[in-house]
Amino acid sequence: VGGGVETEAKVLQLVQAGARVVLISPCEHPTLEPLAQSGAITWHRRAYQPGDLEGCMLAVAHPADKSQNAQIAAEARARGVWLNAVDDPQYCDFILPAVHRQGDLILAVSTSGAAPALGVRIKARLAEEFGPEYALYLQLLREFRPIVAAAYPESFEARKAAWYRLVDADALTLIRLGRLAEARALLWRALREEARLEVV
Template sequence: PIMLDLHDKKVLFIGGGFETESKVLRLLEAGALVTLLSPLAHPALEAPPAPERLTWLRRGYQQGDLAGFQLCFAHPPDRSLNTLIAQEAREREVWLNAVDDPAHCDFILPAVHQQGDLLIAISTSGVAPALGVRIRQRLAQEYGPAYAEYLRLLRTFRPLVQQTYPHDFEARKAAWYRLVDSPALEHLAQGEVETARQRLLEALHNQATPEVAL
């Protein structure tokens, strides 16, 4: 498992398949600079978010198109093209994801549940993607919108923890466990933001708070 920072990274998407729109939009959300090869209509991409990050060449794949890229997604209507695309990817040392074609993949994409900065990825190693989706749906019920607010609040505590324990890593680590074990999340789930903040402040300074085993 790996998390890639795609911000300002050049990504080639050889599209036309039914998931082209959704996958290109996710790449744009991640901040990638996407070059799309597809002669077909994709209404959702006619006016995408961050249009300056999308270059759309309205044609299909041609030998040599992977030059200059480190990452490529292949989702052509004719899957037989994946063999040629994968061959060029190997020659140019480009990481390739061929959608629903694990035999031609250097990496696969997990099912993802996201709430703000919380990102949970589930993979069945390509065996049964539908199972990954079902697990993601169950996780979505447990890790709801309160977690997005929780992480926004915890982000504000990063400098406070550093300032409170500037030279003691073990103390900082213990403080973080006190923060995440505090009842702040429960208060956020009830919409009590200021109460949650107060509970985190108490946990930050209360070194006597019981801790979980590390």
Template sequence: MAYFPLMLDLRNRPVLLIGGGPETEAKLQALLEAQARVTVLAEEDRFGLAALAAQGRIRWLRRGYREGDLEGYCLVVSHPKDKGIHPQVREEAERRGVFLVAVDDPKHASAILPAVLRRGELLVALSTSGAAPALAVRLKERLARLLPEALGGLVAYLRTLRPRIARIPGFEARKALWYRIVDLALEELDLDPKEGLPRAIQRAEEILSEVEAWTR
């Protein structure tokens, strides 16, 4: 199956989590990190649901799925104890035009969650299109050893450069400058993954200041 890769901005958007399965807590945490407005359907408080609800971080309905529960949601993540409900959930999702992540049940899913490696704002998502999630997890672990934590700091710094570089006249000039700065920064991190970020920032500032002086 050919999937279209997409990053979603779920901030303050309504998401339904049908819980109960062993990965419910992990899926809930991921949705909270994305700042979604999460409603949880779960009969038992196995994941600190009562505390989260009391804090106003989630809305918890202490029951299982019922027909009509998907109304008003932009995304549904379903990981119940009994996946036997998924045909019904999928039928409703299709009828309402809502994407459904049916965890460990790709036959009934219209969307899948990849394995995600985070370095600040840098996200690396890996998926086997539902065929072998364990492989995606192991590949993520390998990438984690290759991509240093400092990349998160580099991304944050590069974000601050966008207004300055936008003032450089000419698309090709801006493009060449971006790649020059990024390539030199990565070179510094390759040489010293733990301590190379300050040097990478210093070199970037030197390059940008030089270009800015030319274009004044």
């Protein structure tokens, strides 16, 4: 149920997570127009009406008129729908953390509803530290999952030790310098220290 200033961000996050999104909002949301036109979301361009939560599992309430949250929450409770009312914790069944993504890396920050703005600021700091090189790093490490499993099929402790050798190798520095092939070679050398398979 949208209309507030953060409606677009919430919808985009849900779509990215694979949700089937129905947006109830009479307001203009230019960023969401392509999603509506492509069928990625269903958009009812009107204010909330009782019955709108039928068939839903989860709802996010961010209406332009915050006084509607009580009515939305009452319907959510009656239908067993989990509700997040943005900046209105008395009606929240769950909270949405500030999330920073870089490929397979997902970092979530929550202040448990006490100060969401602080969570956003912390997320910004994390974004400075964990840049796009981490997406490449995790792509590279993913290549080693079947290799480590094949090298140590019977020993969890040996697999764990191998993974720590991999992540403790300084491949990330090479990735930051754009030297991906050298980073891969470094990881192979780190694995080779104790591996029981031939590394070429």
